[in-house]
Amino acid sequence: MTTFGAVRVLVVGGGPAGSTAATLLAREGLDVTLLEKEVFPRYHIGESLLPALLPVLDLIGAREKVEAFGFQFKGGGHFSWGNEAWDLTFGDLPGWEADYSYQVTRADFDHLLLEHAKSQGVKVVEGAEVKRIEFDGDRPRAAVWRPADGSAGEREMAFDHLIDASGRAGLMVNRHLRSRRFHETFKNVAVWGYWSGAKELPIGPKGAIAVSSVPHGWLWGIPLHDDRLSVGLVTHQTDFKAKRDSGLDVEQIYRIGLEECPLVGDLLSSAERVSPLRVEQDYSYTADRFCGPGYYLCGDSACFLDPLLSTGVHLAMYSATLAAACLASTVRGEFSEQVASDHYEETYRNAYLRYLVVISNLYQQYRGKESYFWEAQRLTRRDCTDADMKQAFTEIVSGIEDLRDARMTLEVALEAVTRAHSHMVSVRRKRPAGGRPVTMQVGQDELTQARFKLFNSGKMGFFTPEDVRSSELYVVTEPRLGLARQER
Numbered sequence: 001m002t003t004f005g006a007v008r009v010l011v012v013g014g015g016p017a018g019s020t021a022a023t024l025l026a027r028e029g030l031d032v033t034l035l036e037k038e039v040f041p042r043y044h045i046g047e048s049l050l051p052a053l054l055p056v057l058d059l060i061g062a063r064e065k066v067e068a069f070g071f072q073f074k075g076g077g078h079f080s081w082g083n084e085a086w087d088l089t090f091g092d093l094p095g096w097e098a099d100y101s102y103q104v105t106r107a108d109f110d111h112l113l114l115e116h117a118k119s120q121g122v123k124v125v126e127g128a129e130v131k132r133i134e135f136d137g138d139r140p141r142a143a144v145w146r147p148a149d150g151s152a153g154e155r156e157m158a159f160d161h162l163i164d165a166s167g168r169a170g171l172m173v174n175r176h177l178r179s180r181r182f183h184e185t186f187k188n189v190a191v192w193g194y195w196s197g198a199k200e201l202p203i204g205p206k207g208a209i210a211v212s213s214v215p216h217g218w219l220w221g222i223p224l225h226d227d228r229l230s231v232g233l234v235t236h237q238t239d240f241k242a243k244r245d246s247g248l249d250v251e252q253i254y255r256i257g258l259e260e261c262p263l264v265g266d267l268l269s270s271a272e273r274v275s276p277l278r279v280e281q282d283y284s285y286t287a288d289r290f291c292g293p294g295y296y297l298c299g300d301s302a303c304f305l306d307p308l309l310s311t312g313v314h315l316a317m318y319s320a321t322l323a324a325a326c327l328a329s330t331v332r333g334e335f336s337e338q339v340a341s342d343h344y345e346e347t348y349r350n351a352y353l354r355y356l357v358v359i360s361n362l363y364q365q366y367r368g369k370e371s372y373f374w375e376a377q378r379l380t381r382r383d384c385t386d387a388d389m390k391q392a393f394t395e396i397v398s399g400i401e402d403l404r405d406a407r408m409t410l411e412v413a414l415e416a417v418t419r420a421h422s423h424m425v426s427v428r429r430k431r432p433a434g435g436r437p438v439t440m441q442v443g444q445d446e447l448t449q450a451r452f453k454l455f456n457s458g459k460m461g462f463f464t465p466e467d468v469r470s471s472e473l474y475v476v477t478e479p480r481l482g483l484a485r486q487e488r
Helices: 016-027 053-060 063-069 106-119 171-177 237-245 250-259 262-267 312-331 337-366 372-376 386-392 406-426 446-456
Strands: 002-012 032-036 072-074 076-081 084-089 101-103 123-126 128-136 139-147 155-164 180-182 188-196 209-214 217-223 228-236 278-281 285-287 295-297 473-476 482-485
Touching (some): 002 016, 016 032, 016 053, 016 312, 032 106, 032 155, 053 063, 053 312, 155 171, 155 312, 171 295, 217 250, 228 250, 228 262, 250 262, 312 482, 337 473
Parallel strands (some): 076 209, 155 295
Antiparallel strands (some): 072 101, 128 139, 139 155, 180 285, 188 278
């Protein structure tokens, strides 16, 4: 085995989470090495992004590169959900700093971020498969890896801190901690492919994602810059298995879903599918803990929920920013490792729990549908305990069960993205002459007032805002990335 010199931080995985964390830490002056199993560019699903990523792109210095690439502009979405249809325009939502995002080919987007990480001083090794982690007690201390093509023997790299951004593969969780559990709620199957020559969506904001419910699930339609349309069907494992047992193949199941959706069907009326179908299942899961002694789990290595609200890349870059801030403050001695990791665990899990509840609520908007799919997306105590919700948040959970208007519910969900990300990156970016951070205040808009009205009416019953413990720490980006303590 070949032994390499120790590095301060080892990042495993070169997707958006790994590239973001590595870039931020390198810009803070840390010695960072990133090991990525694949050689980029490589294919990945998760093409529809949210405006919340723009402040992170600014923070890592990559926004101009992303803007210059020419990805499809995304001004929002069009939703046909049950018997209702509406447009969601990013610029109309209160509190958003940006009124657009992108629909991206992830091979290009991820490659761009990884190349940017290299330009910021990150030592990147592609085609490097990490086989296992060596521990000193509970603390990871070295990675054993080898070229993914098997051309050479094992090599060992020691490190002080580990960022596990290995995605769904879950290096730490699956191989060592054995702490990943799959959701009882979202046991869905996604089937998707790419079409050329599709019509442009005649309604909705410019470059909008189209989301449409069907009797046994829902469909997405995502326009890409290369004149392709990504079209996917999401259905429950039970429905999928029943169709397979009846003799239908994946192609036929996919076609039936398209035929049940006039909106997407019309877009594809003169189009040709130019890719084989891809299938994923068992993609909704969480780790029991998102960090530990000397390590942080970022992005999909920690958790993934569901593609409905396009939160995958957002949570990846959100968690990477948070982990980098926690680690940078730890290395500089500003906070103990335990305090920083506790903050990471609480903050990241709260963001995850918001989406867990909101997405479940969106699926439950139409309980009258005569389909197992819609009833199956109900939270169980295994997915989200009363204690979890009590700790996680007030504003999103409060009133969410009483909001029966689908559009209002979706706006609450997307506002949650804004609030979470504003707290992470934007809330204390400007400082007055005296040097004290200024907190960005999100206005008491109609949605906020509606939530508190419902909350104070006692309809929820299981906790009050004062019961929810919020962290005393927050992320600062100036003059350096790190943590600071809120003044009481």
